[in-house]
Amino acid sequence: MYFLTKELYFPPVTETDFSGILAVGGDLSTERLLLAYNSGIFPWFEDGEPITWWAPDPRMVLLLDELNISKSMRNILNRNIFTVTFNSDFRAVISNCQSIKREGQNGTWITDDMIEAYCKLHELGHAQSVEVWQDDQLVGGLYGVDLGHIFCGESMFAKVSNASKVAFIKLVEYLKANNYLLLDCQVYNEHLESLGAFEVNRESFMKVLKSRKAV
Template sequence: MLLPFPTNPDTAADDSLDGLVLAGGSATVENLVAAYSRGIFPWPVPGWPVLPWFCPPRRGILRLERRHVGRTLARVQRQSTWRISFNEAFEQVMYACRQQPRPGQDGTWITPQLLRGYTALHHAGYAHSVEVWDGPELIGGLYGVSVRGVFAGESMFHFRPNASKLALLALTDTLLEQGAGLLDIQQLTPHLAALGAEEVSRPEFLALLAQEQAAGRTLRFPA
């Protein structure tokens, strides 16, 4: 059943609870597409018996025309012999992201329900992965959701230095080639800030989201 997501999350979000919009339902393809089209995403909270959906008061974004690739990272990208692919190992990437050690997190927010939900979303053509390979070994990658011409990054992992960074560069290269202007990164991290990402208010994010959606763009990813 489709959840009653608000048309304007800015007026519906409870900022005393980090921008909670509603709680309940499940991560079905129908709910995930409806949520992301409104700038809302699910984020399980330990101890909560239901699935919460958020549109935080502050949002991490990368305006793609402002992307900055430092000389060191550009050299790593230029000299790398690793192979980069799209959508070859979506479930492997999700499981690797779930296992990736993160300060202050244990990975449990990628719950079995989300693993099933995003895998179904992938098969429906809305969720995508970028993989980095050293021979047959998966050493880094990311996954996210593409709805109405906007890509929302969900999680990244690496087993070798710079592997996830190269996955992100491959993603942003692909988005730039198609004229996309926005990458929703949800939360700002030091690496993404070095790439040119910033944090904006929810109203500004929602305005940028609407602007990108109005372009009527359909994002496509290499086979």
């Protein structure tokens, strides 16, 4: 494990430990975050802990053609229960992702410093959000880092059933229409697996990231 200083640097992702941790320390500056994501690395830590940088192997991804939409979910989409927008309230989305109660979790990894760092990324065009509305109320959404050919999903939330799934599906439709190669889901998640995501080895993920070509 590497300990970062103020120097804008990350070690090769092959230097991660068995759990996928590459380094600790550094900061959440725009420059460091962009270097991290473009190097296959992302921050993940809880409030009060040092900044921890990950490059897990395997990596959870979704190939855009392999999105799995259930029959019941198609019915919900066809009924137009929700209204979906992009980038209309990034701060509200990330703040809801921070505060939403999640089963089996006592706290959140989205610290106040992370909110400010990702809002700055959004202002510069490097982070995007999807909002899901019902009766003019924000009931779901997601946000992530946009690399232009890969979208790195960070977190999602839902206040009513299926709202986060709608955000996810609409995001994938947008990415596919704009010729993105894949959606990076980072680490295994049963919910995302049900939508078609699966694990690949880190080497395969890095090839897509660096070559900007699907494998």
